[in-house]
Amino acid sequence: MTISTDRSSTLAALAACFAVSLLTACTYAGGIDRPGVQKVSWFSYLNGDDIRSACQPGSVPRWRLIYNGQYEQQIRSYELVGDGHGGATYTARVQTPASLTRITLDNPLEPWAWKTSEVLLSPPEVQGFETALQQSGAYGPTPRGLRLHSRNFYWILIACRDGAVHYNAWLHPSEEWDRLVFDDWLLRFDETQVAFREPRFVDPAERLNDRITRGSDDSSVNFDVQVGERGLVGHLSF
Template identity: 35%
Template sequence: MMACAALAACASAGPAGNPVERKLTWFSYLNGDDLRVACAQDGPDRFRMVFNADYNEHVRTYDVTGDPDGGASVAARVIKAPDLARVDLADPVGAWKGDEAQTRLSPTQYAMLVIRLYESGAFQMLPERLRLPSNSFYWLVSGCRDGQWFFTAYPYPSDRFADIRFAEPLGAMDPTGVAPPRLPSPADAPRSLPPGSRQQDGGVFFEIEVSGKGLVGPHLTLGPWPFAGWFTPRNP
């Protein structure tokens, strides 16, 4: 916990490819701190969509920035559990970097994405606080639209998740070529941290609490968040 406090100044400046930097700034990234600071009436619209499908197994991120011509650029990253049998000694952290790619959206494609976000309630205030364990499945969506900051969440399973309209067009324009994971059945979907996760070996376990304003609690590190979990390193 002292180490976590010492890292509390680590703010995200966007999606990090370096896995060490990503862990130190992950909660700040989820909270959209960099987007929030830059949000202004005369600035471009910027959206961030993060799909957590068990943090230790599969995470997808999309950073969308509107262009003056009406289109947008998309930076996408997929972070999966690394295959340690394929670690390259010339790039020892490469297995943890994830797959990343960029693409551009035409004005029509971008307008459709914004419509789907609107239909999904992304620009409305989150109706309640939510606690989201790292081993669960959820979308976090945040950004700046017309100079106004927004933040929302879609836990699985829930009516909010079932009403998502942006996932399909986002998947159709995904430049990474990495297939999304299959959702577990609602009955099998994790809703809390695994029992005994403090002692478990095999990854990172934490829980975040979110409201319509973002992550709840003191932050900037590992982000505005009440650190309700712990880090357990993987064995090589």
């Protein structure tokens, strides 16, 4: 059954992580929408470690864009994998707060599952995507030093093109954010039927109030990552 597969995969992932180290996160190797995988490898997923390890001359192009619409409220992930002929497989995933109304006997983990859709893109459609990325400054300099908090709204890009890795990030509000156009392209092919959570200004006091409400600093949902020269340079809990 699907439940057994999911549980086995989750337990295997957790066991592998602890075998490597109790202090470091697991390297992402696929299955972000399986329960448990996100918990132990989210930062590796944000850094695109799996894409980096497979990126070499001659490999098919691959893109991953992640939208943090406040971590606990909405996460959207978009992945395009080239087919070797100019087209690509486009996968859209959305995670929203768990709702126990979605629980079923067949799959008790359903409330925590991602909504997913997949479509095949033609070469002209992929070229349109590339144009949108270029217009958004996706392949420009990485914003070194930029801090992205889980309570904020931001986009992260990790891509492999012509054997080279590209990384970028956009934080709301900013001038760079205002120039984004790839989000419209992504949503045009998104068939998850989950409404996009529009960004808004987040007062720093909101993060403090969240900590007070919880009674402790929950690092699983309150965390800060920093962008380095070629990707993430670490994460902090606060």
